Amino acid sequence: MFDWNDLKYFIAVAETGSTLAAARQLRVSQTTVARRVAALEREVGLHLFERRSAGYALTPPGQAMLANALGVRDAAARFEQLARAESRDAGGVVSVTAMEIFALTVLPAILRDLRTAHPGIQIRLDTSDELRELGAGAADIAIRCSKRPAGAGLVGRRIADSGWTLYCSRDYAALHGIPNNREQLARHPFIGGGGALWEPYQAWLRQYRLEESVVMQYDSVAGLLAGVRAGMGLTILPAFLADREEDLVRCLPPRNDDITGVWLLTHERVRHVPRVRLVLDFLARELTRIARS
The missing domain is CATH 3.40.190.290 (D-Maltodextrin-Binding Protein; domain 2)
Structure with missing residues (x-):
């Protein structure tokens, strides 16, 4: 089972096109982003990105997985909103x-x-x-x-x-x-x-x-x-x-x-x-x- 946290690195690289830009967005090192994306690819057994000199480009499997990853992110955001609402309702x-x-x-x-x-x-x-x-x-x-x-x-x-x-x-x-x-x-x-x-x-x-x-x-x-x-x-x-x-x-x-x-x-x-x-x-x-x- 892959680490759920690796999805946010996958999404950030997919949206920004590079590990450097994703690192700035997530406020971590570029090495951390690259390592977490590689770990996700090993766990799921898929090449999600093509490494190019100009940056990272999604492979067809990566494009297919992105929609699901975004769904997980949105579900997590809704979960957080509901939790905060419950807290306010206390x-x-x-x-x-x-x-x-x-x-x-x-x-x-x-x-x-x-x-x-x-x-x-x-x-x-x-x-x-x-x-x-x-x-x-x-x-x-x-x-x-x-x-x-x-x-x-x-x-x-x-x-x-x-x-x-x-x-x-x-x-x-x-x-x-x-x-x-x-x-x-x-x-x-x-x-x-x-x-x-x-x-x-x-x-x-x-x-x-x-x-x-x-x-x-x-x-x-x-x-x-x-x-x-x-x-x-x-x-x-x-x-x-x-x-x-x-x-x-x-x-x-x-x-x-x-x-x-x-x-x-x-x-x-x-x-x-x-x-x-x-x-x-x-x-x-x-x-x-x-x-x-």
């Missing part, structure tokens, strides 16, 4: 669904950098507690904490492991200490709520029989984070996010049965749409970097 709206706690912790900086790198992309961020169905087009991309995401046609990757465990603020720890067993936990106030976080949180409190220790409940993650940061008490948070909050201190290691995955998902229907692919790859790279930091 703009528009991409909908991302994620738990609210992601939007309050790691996502703002990531989306800021995405905007800087790709100003044509507009992100529509959905932080509803309701699980959005990607297959039905409710969102293009999902960031989920789950042991194993369910849903037909989902594709993606597990970015990191993340257990749920107990946190307090640094100021709270300085005043009241960091509890590290059940007896000590019973002497500390707990902040409850957090929307979608409340279900795993309730399970954790039931295990340690600490339901009566909840002194305040928020109906959103924003309130829950505000409460724990202010030193109101202790709360349960996903370690992947809370471990990276400078104001927070982990009190206990996660339980093994509380280990979930941080998943980045899309649906096979949109996985190759340029703007979705671009955002998916950007999120994967940045979330992986955070997981390894």
Whole structure:
């Protein structure tokens, strides 16, 4: 099989009539042009040019092959134009669904950098507690904490492991200490709520029989984070996010049965749409970097 790149040397010599003129056109040496044309002739087993003192003239086989070579060149040019068009089309709206706690912790900086790198992309961020169905087009991309995401046609990757465990603020720890067993936990106030976080949180409190220790409940993650940061008490948070909050201190290691995955998902229907692919790859790279930091 001949080298496809040799066709451009063949065409240049055919159009200019000499290896010198072709070399100037292609901005390479005359020797390179002559060598590549000779290599093409060897590979196809044809004499494409007659070497004359006045230059190169196409042989009948060369004339017959030129039309096909020009067709390859034109097809390559169309391919490049389509690729550039696809690249330009890597703009528009991409909908991302994620738990609210992601939007309050790691996502703002990531989306800021995405905007800087790709100003044509507009992100529509959905932080509803309701699980959005990607297959039905409710969102293009999902960031989920789950042991194993369910849903037909989902594709993606597990970015990191993340257990749920107990946190307090640094100021709270300085005043009241960091509890590290059940007896000590019973002497500390707990902040409850957090929307979608409340279900795993309730399970954790039931295990340690600490339901009566909840002194305040928020109906959103924003309130829950505000409460724990202010030193109101202790709360349960996903370690992947809370471990990276400078104001927070982990009190206990996660339980093994509380280990979930941080998943980045899309649906096979949109996985190759340029703007979705671009955002998916950007999120994967940045979330992986955070997981390894």
